[in-house]
Amino acid sequence: MRLGLIGLGRIGAFHAETLTRLTAVESLVVTDAVPQTAKRLADRLDVEVADSAAALLASGVDGVVIAAATDAHPELLLAAVEAGLPVFCEKPVARSAAEGVEVLRRVSGSGVQVQIGYPRRFDEGFMAARAAVASGELGWLHTVRSTTLDPAPPPPAYVAVSGGIFRDCSVHDFDAVRWVTGREVVEVYAAGGNRGADFFREAGDADTASAVLTLDDGTLAVVSNSRYNPRGYDVRLELHGSEDSIAVGLEDRLPLRSVEPGATFPAGRPHDFFIDRFGAAFRAELAAFTEVVAGRRTSPCTIADALETGWIAEACTLSLAEHRPVRVDEVRTDGVRG
Ligand SMILES: NC(=O)c1ccc[n+]([C@@H]2O[C@H](COP(=O)([O-])OP(=O)(O)OC[C@H]3O[C@@H](n4cnc5c(N)ncnc54)[C@H](O)[C@@H]3O)[C@@H](O)[C@H]2O)c1
Incomplete structure (x- = not known):
């Protein structure tokens, strides 16, 4: 072709x-x-x-x-x-x-x-996590933690047209939470940090963000993002259930340094870039x-999948701006319940 x-x-x-x-x-x-x-x-x-x-x-x-x-x-x-x-x-x-x-x-x-x-839908770890949830081996989920930390900020010109950290970066976490759990997000509560370069604030953006998502079965998901993680590109997903707990990204190249005496994990060269982490995907x-x-x-x-993730980003953007929990239905303008 x-x-x-x-x-x-x-x-x-x-x-x-x-x-x-x-x-x-x-x-x-x-x-x-x-x-x-x-x-x-x-x-x-x-x-x-x-x-x-x-x-x-x-x-x-x-x-x-x-x-x-x-x-x-x-x-x-x-x-x-x-x-x-x-x-x-x-x-x-x-x-x-x-x-x-x-x-x-x-x-x-x-x-x-x-x-x-x-x-992430094509990453072997994320695919295994989705299969584990679907099989029921984790029992009922109570907590999901999804993390994406960039090693360094993108250029100011990129940030200016990116739509903000929730729409640009956290959407990968939102999509992973939906896709892996098979559940929809009903409510969010988001916070943002601006301790980095001024151009984030000038673009109306945050350089660091966290959001608590409530899923339609009551599971809580915590999404954590930052543009400043010089140790490397850190992407993880933890799933904690009534029967078992699993993690995606908990491998030797995880960019995290243990300070436990005698701990030798993780020992590999940290992932330094998103393409390095997700090249195969x-x-x-x-x-x-x-x-x-x-x-x-x-x-x-599909576009519909991406839009559902987009509503979560919209809800987080509003939650951060107004400092309050926001139901995803509040920001929907398509009239469709996800
Ligand atoms: N799925 C992922 O994990 C992932 C990762 C990185 C980027 N992205 C997305 O990919 C897109 C590009 O990101 P990037 O980091 O490569 O940005 P970039 O700024 O490095 O590159 C963007 C390129 O698009 C070109 N461009 C802009 N408008 C154009 C137009 N109308 N016609 C033709 N070319 C045009 C620019 O000249 C530039 O070369 C963004 O939408 C970003 O959200 C997705």
Whole structure:
């Protein structure tokens, strides 16, 4: 198949390498808003360049991967769907859930498959955790703890268009909590910290956040995020049930230092970057997309899934701003109960 890739920054450049290595992908055409970025990458990987997203969509591709900055997602996604092309679009669908609802409305009924990028759904640890919950071996869950700590802040320009830490970073935790437990979030209570660089505050964002989520079966989930964790990229999910407790990310490369006398765990080189931690999951996710393009499976993470996660982010954003618990139903504007 012939695929197009739009947006060649941090994640787009990595996706380009993955796509050139997938046997299902016979040719790849790339574009970026910054032409030199596209040219440099195309020279390095020996792929074609299109002058614009429109030119790429018209170049005979069978499917499109969108890894451009978040604010460009709705326009690019809708253009691809209007061209009848299956789309993989990086999370989030849009900068706000309201915009995301509009995207879903316009895509609904098109019959075009759209996959949103939530790579934890393709990580072996997260898949094992989901299977453990589904099997009942944990008993009933009382506590879930989901952690994502970035080693260093993204650039100010990224933060300015990211939609804020809940929509940009915590959404991975929210999606993991929903997907692994199979439950919906009904209420959130969020707090934010601003002890880091001024550009977070200037963008109306927090550099650190915590949220308590109440699930529809009464389970409590605690989500913890920060842009400042120089020890490494720390992603964990703990599930505590009435029968057993399990953890994702509790392995030798966990970026955490024990101060217990004699403790030698974790001993490995800490994960230093999200691609280092989730490289295999990102590759599996795009391999799944080629199956979607080939018509062999439906999207493993739909716009509706991403929007449900988006409502949780909206509720957390409001909770932080107003300093109070917020029910997810309060922020929904799609009229659909999740
Ligand atoms: N799923 C994940 O785990 C994950 C991880 C990282 C980033 N992301 C998402 O991927 C997207 C990109 O993130 P990044 O870290 O690579 O950002 P980045 O800033 O490094 O790269 C963005 C690229 O998009 C290009 N771009 C912007 N608007 C464009 C347009 N209209 N057409 C073509 N190119 C355009 C920019 O020139 C830049 O090269 C964001 O939406 C982010 O949320 C997802």
